[in-house]
Amino acid sequence: MPQNENPELSSPACWAHEADDAYMGYASRDELLAFLNELLEAERAGSRVTLRTAAEVSDAGTKALIEAVQRDEAHWCGVLMKAIQTLNGEASKRTGAFYEKAMAIPGLPERLAFLNRGQGWVVRKLREMLPRIRDDRIHHELAEMLAAHERNIALVEGRSV
Template structure:
């Protein structure tokens, strides 16, 4: 009797890439791209928090900065766990955002950056096999959605005052 060369019971032992998951190098590259973006967002928020007008803007920026810093640390930790080297670069988003003088327009731009991160996370998560990393990325995506909603609420309140 001929035995199959690739029995289904061996699927659990198959390589992650073979099973459709992202490989280590791809994950490290994606996490570094996110790390650079988060670092840029943290810097934009920190520098923007120095702006005192409109009312409530600085507080919102301090919250976003703390959140971005939290995700930088999480991404750094996972990259190191994968025996990768965390990038020390800051994404070009920082320079583009800081070129926007009006804080409200900059907040809109920052919000689009937050939405970009969510899209990147949503594309990456189905390809992550590690449960801990997947859970952290899912939480990161949700917190970015929360930040987007808070910024949209803030921007909406500004519009209603006009």
């Protein structure tokens, strides 16, 4: 072997991981980044909708419930941004179209039903993607995000207004 040929650089170990990911059905880095950014935009929309809706509501119990959902939505925004950072990606600064659509609904029960449909969309997206995420930490965090969304959907469905 010539002196300048570095066996490390030609070793399959340098690139096999990424190739294996796609081969085994795991999401590629680009696909995962696009997914995380799509969720980030949705959670940002959810966070803004619940922030404004909580401010409009006078019933203390309903306000507390919507504020709790708002804290969660803001929390998941942070988690998603951190996950994007760990993949050296760029976090989207956009807010999902869900925000405008939800705020165009004047009635509280109808807007909360729409919020829950949006949360249901997040649940479906997470269920689809979770088996395809190889990164243990991101997988764990998104599994928690899924469980928290299922809990909040049930709480909003069961509210007493």
